[in-house]
Amino acid sequence: MRRDEAIKNIYKAVDNKSVFIFANGKISREGYLKCDNKRNFYMLASMGKASSIGLGVALNKHDRTVIVFDGDGNILMNLDNLAMIGYFHPKNLIHVVLDNKSYATTGGQKTLSKKIELDKVAKSCGYNRIFNVKTNEEILTATKECCNSNGPYFILVKIDKEQIEGTKIIPYSPEEIKQRFIESLY
Amino acid sequence: MENILTSKEFFDELISQKINFFCGVPCSVIDKLIKIVSETGLTYINATCEDVAVAVAVGAYLAGKNPCVLMQNSGFGNAVDTIITLNQLYKTPILFVITWRGFDGTDEVQHLDWGKITLPLFNVIGLPYFLISKDNYKENIIKAMDKIRHQNKSVALIIRRGYLNEKR
Numbered sequence: 001m002r003r004d005e006a007i008k009n010i011y012k013a014v015d016n017k018s019v020f021i022f023a024n025g026k027i028s029r030e031g032y033l034k035c036d037n038k039r040n041f042y043m044l045a046s047m048g049k050a051s052s053i054g055l056g057v058a059l060n061k062h063d064r065t066v067i068v069f070d071g072d073g074n075i076l077m078n079l080d081n082l083a084m085i086g087y088f089h090p091k092n093l094i095h096v097v098l099d100n101k102s103y104a105t106t107g108g109q110k111t112l113s114k115k116i117e118l119d120k121v122a123k124s125c126g127y128n129r130i131f132n133v134k135t136n137e138e139i140l141t142a143t144k145e146c147c148n149s150n151g152p153y154f155i156l157v158k159i160d161k162e163q164i165e166g167t168k169i170i171p172y173s174p175e176e177i178k179q180r181f182i183e184s185l186y
Numbered sequence: 187m188e189n190i191l192t193s194k195e196f197f198d199e200l201i202s203q204k205i206n207f208f209c210g211v212p213c214s215v216i217d218k219l220i221k222i223v224s225e226t227g228l229t230y231i232n233a234t235c236e237d238v239a240v241a242v243a244v245g246a247y248l249a250g251k252n253p254c255v256l257m258q259n260s261g262f263g264n265a266v267d268t269i270i271t272l273n274q275l276y277k278t279p280i281l282f283v284i285t286w287r288g289f290d291g292t293d294e295v296q297h298l299d300w301g302k303i304t305l306p307l308f309n310v311i312g313l314p315y316f317l318i319s320k321d322n323y324k325e326n327i328i329k330a331m332d333k334i335r336h337q338n339k340s341v342a343l344i345i346r347r348g349y350l351n352e353k354r
Contacts, residue, residue, distance in 0.1 A: 021245075041248065045271030049241035053272075056245020056253075059229070060207070080234035084242070088231065174276040182248055 001136065003098050004030045004164050006157045007069060009136055010096060011035045013143035018065040019057065019184060023050035023074040025105030027098060029167040031069060038180035042170050048077030051085060051095055058090035061185060065092050065147060072099040072113035079121065085152050086126030093152040095127070100159045108161060122154035131155045191320040192351050193218040199324055200254060203331045205281060207246045209239045210256030215285040215347050220256065236261035237268040240280065247278045254281045259304045260297070269340070270311060279334040282342040289346045308342060315342040319349050
């Protein structure tokens with residue numbers, strides 16, 4: 001599965017009040033290209049912190065489902081976020097890790113994820129349910145099961161290394177990204 | 187001893203300025219302050235690292251909270267990139283309470299280098315700060331919150347050992 005397909009499938013499966021935190025790099029850029037929305041927060045830098053931001057939103061907006069689109073390089077940079085989320089246990093958080101075993105944005109250098117079972121780490125940190133998916137159908141089924149506010153949920157999605165064409169730098173200023181995201185939470 | 191600000195006085199002023207979300211990593215200088223936060227039933231997120239604390243606080247800000255992040259100056263080093271490329275870049279203002287270990291050159295040896303570079307580092311990254319004492323804490327907290335509310339700027343309140351009561 002390609003990264004953009006995984007993002008689109010999850011986007012389709014959740015309700016239209018859900019909000020999304022996109023990790024920096026290709027994840028934000030493909031999210032912007034394929035499903036731009038004011039409910040998207042595009043992280044431009046601060047690598048490793050997408051799930052920390054998601055935790056801060058989820059703990060303070062119980063009536064919204066918060067979906068974090070993370071990457072393997074991102075989560076490995078702050079594996080402690082899994083402990084934070086397991087411990088503080090936001091029921092409305094869905095943590096998606098798009099795993100291509102590489103730093104795709106910087107040229108495809110390999111990450112550690114080939115040997116690290118991220119789903120098992122999430123499990124031992126106390127996430128309520130863990131899904132390990134590879135196909136469109138599996139991702140839709142898993143996401144629908146995550147929409148009942150009994151999380152936190154962890155969805156590990158194996159994605160291809162293949163890159164889609166046409167991604168570009170997010171055109172919004174950081175303040176625009178912030179402002180429209182805040183407005184979408186009113 | 188009369189000149190020492192109590193942690194309760196300091197905390198009460200933060201609350202009166204509508205701070206309603208706390209997050210951070212401990213330092214012994216603010217041990218009592220953290221206990222007070224936890225005991226009042228307010229949310230205190232004990233973070234794994236200062237960078238994560240800042241990002242969680244940014245998330246809380248996006249969700250409508252007025253966050254305060256507590257840390258030691260050495261931990262500020264851990265948080266610098268997240269402050270620059272998330273907190274400052276998106277203008278999501280946060281009130282920092284940062285202890286300044288090594289400020290007068292008399293602290294434990296591991297704090298001395300950080301003691302020297304702490305204020306210059308704040309200046310380099312453009313983080314405004316106020317040194318807190320019993321005499322000025324109210325006006326400085328008000329000034330800090332004014333910058334947060336009207337200039338969208340994060341501000342640090344600096345706590346030196348001996349200026350805030352630590353033990354019960």
